[in-house]
Amino acid sequence: MPWQQITITTSKKLAPSFEEILENNGALSVTFTDALNQPIYEPPLETTPLWEEVLVTGLFEEQHDLSRIEQLFTDSLSNSSTWKMRLERLEDQVWERLWLEHFQPIKFGDDFWICSTEHTPPEPEATILWLDPGLAFGTGTHPTTALCLAWLAQKNLTNTTVFDFGCGSGILAIASLLMGADQAIGMDIDPQALIATQSNAEKNNVQDRITIFGAQDYPTNTHDIVVANVLAEPLITFSKDISSLVKPNGQLVLSGILSEQIESVIDAYADNFIFEPPAVQDNWACLHARKK
Numbered sequence: 001m002p003w004q005q006i007t008i009t010t011s012k013k014l015a016p017s018f019e020e021i022l023e024n025n026g027a028l029s030v031t032f033t034d035a036l037n038q039p040i041y042e043p044p045l046e047t048t049p050l051w052e053e054v055l056v057t058g059l060f061e062e063q064h065d066l067s068r069i070e071q072l073f074t075d076s077l078s079n080s081s082t083w084k085m086r087l088e089r090l091e092d093q094v095w096e097r098l099w100l101e102h103f104q105p106i107k108f109g110d111d112f113w114i115c116s117t118e119h120t121p122p123e124p125e126a127t128i129l130w131l132d133p134g135l136a137f138g139t140g141t142h143p144t145t146a147l148c149l150a151w152l153a154q155k156n157l158t159n160t161t162v163f164d165f166g167c168g169s170g171i172l173a174i175a176s177l178l179m180g181a182d183q184a185i186g187m188d189i190d191p192q193a194l195i196a197t198q199s200n201a202e203k204n205n206v207q208d209r210i211t212i213f214g215a216q217d218y219p220t221n222t223h224d225i226v227v228a229n230v231l232a233e234p235l236i237t238f239s240k241d242i243s244s245l246v247k248p249n250g251q252l253v254l255s256g257i258l259s260e261q262i263e264s265v266i267d268a269y270a271d272n273f274i275f276e277p278p279a280v281q282d283n284w285a286c287l288h289a290r291k292k
Contacts (some may be wrong), residue, residue, distance in 0.1 A: 010083035012050035023060035109153025147286035160224035170197030239268040
């Protein structure tokens, strides 16, 4: 079914006003996006900051009369010149086909692939993690996840246990099991992430070797490898909790860190860990360390 959308370019001060008008006049959804390519990588916890210039987009059904809404904006915000509007008709698309074009199979190491269930794996005899984009973050395409997977792919994981702190889609825990780890634990604060991890574990036939926990009830015993692909602020805030999960002489992998945040994250763990040089991709860093 075709759709219509209104897109308004405005300041962060006016953006909430446009959102309210769109929601009160039949918008099926309203989204805010960055209008000037000035990303906010890591906002403070429990805040929703906006960019200096914002695109406010409202999605409407095909038959909705947008001319009335356009007039509402003109009447209520006539004294402000800091906005402009664009109306568009969106033709229907097969959205599954669209994301498949952008999610091609990805190789890590010598013989490990991440592949959607709609693709034919380039190397059918290789180790394959089947994954479809869904409820939670983590498909291997973002540098934060890719750097962790590259590290895992070069390690011998036989007879190891792996703890995935902030597991998202479960990709790192599941990958470690497919690469040879004995057992894995996935933990996340988001209930949707736990559902996604369970689903992906079943899709890859490792559900008997992974245990999934919320942030309030995970076990605190130690593991050979702990991977935490989150963001710098929680890595620093929960450094003692994360550190305590690693066995003496065990491995720690920290990701989701901007290059300029490397030093502050290392400082939070330096008392207990010896760090290797960071791996960096597209201004994102992954840190590897061994517990003293």
